[in-house]
Amino acid sequence: MEQRRADNIAEALEERIFNGTYPNGERLDEVRLAEQFGVSRTPLREAFQRLALSGLVELIPRRGAFVRQPGPIELMEMFEVMSELEAICGRLAARRITEEALAELRDANSKCKAAVAANDTDRYYTENERFHRVIYRQSGNGFLEQEAAKLHKRLKPFRRQQLRFRGRMGQSMAEHEAIVAALSAGDSDRAGQVLRDHVAVQGEKFHHLMASLKSAAE
Numbered sequence: 001m002e003q004r005r006a007d008n009i010a011e012a013l014e015e016r017i018f019n020g021t022y023p024n025g026e027r028l029d030e031v032r033l034a035e036q037f038g039v040s041r042t043p044l045r046e047a048f049q050r051l052a053l054s055g056l057v058e059l060i061p062r063r064g065a066f067v068r069q070p071g072p073i074e075l076m077e078m079f080e081v082m083s084e085l086e087a088i089c090g091r092l093a094a095r096r097i098t099e100e101a102l103a104e105l106r107d108a109n110s111k112c113k114a115a116v117a118a119n120d121t122d123r124y125y126t127e128n129e130r131f132h133r134v135i136y137r138q139s140g141n142g143f144l145e146q147e148a149a150k151l152h153k154r155l156k157p158f159r160r161q162q163l164r165f166r167g168r169m170g171q172s173m174a175e176h177e178a179i180v181a182a183l184s185a186g187d188s189d190r191a192g193q194v195l196r197d198h199v200a201v202q203g204e205k206f207h208h209l210m211a212s213l214k215s216a217a218e
């Protein structure tokens with residue numbers, strides 16, 4: 001219950017950072033926010049910790065939590081590493097994935113399709129997250145799974161933001177189907193490539209993401 005409450009607060013604060021309610025450098029007032037959300041400071045501080053993992057908040061000892069928007073180079077570097085980790089997971093999973101896991105991926109995709117039809121980005125992201133976690137697990141490499149999950153969590157606010165761009169959910173859905181096809185066929189090279197392209201933020205995708213961050217900062 002407490003964890004879910006902290007997650008909900010983190011998502012609400014994330015939204016306010018992206019829409020410019022809290023500009024870059026602003027201090028997040030614990031007392032005021034605790035009153036707004038009707039919670040004690042404990043879940044609020046847990047929410048700050050989650051945002052700090054994503055780089056959206058900087059925690060300064062004895063001063064508090066401050067909004068911090070990552071620069072374009074830092075963000076591009078993180079996505080570059082994430083796309084390569086996903087590619088490795090895909091290559092390994094293509095050799096090791098079970099039929100049960102493939103069924104779970106297809107189930108996640110069917111729920112993603114329903115979310116696209118409903119234009120529900122939050123529901124889409126929840127199933128998208130499950131989809132990727134299955135692939136990390138099916139890589140059969142515990143260390144890789146842990147590192148991929150850690151960076152995935154750090155990039156969560158930005159990946160969620162991407163889904164709001166016009167047409168991105170539908171495009172992501174098509175990419176998911178290509179990923180499942182490659183994994184089902186046991187095609188390691190193809191699975192790695194489609195996952196790399198799915199996650200990489202280049203060209204127009206990067207332009208849209210940076211534009212949204214710039215709007216928030218202004």
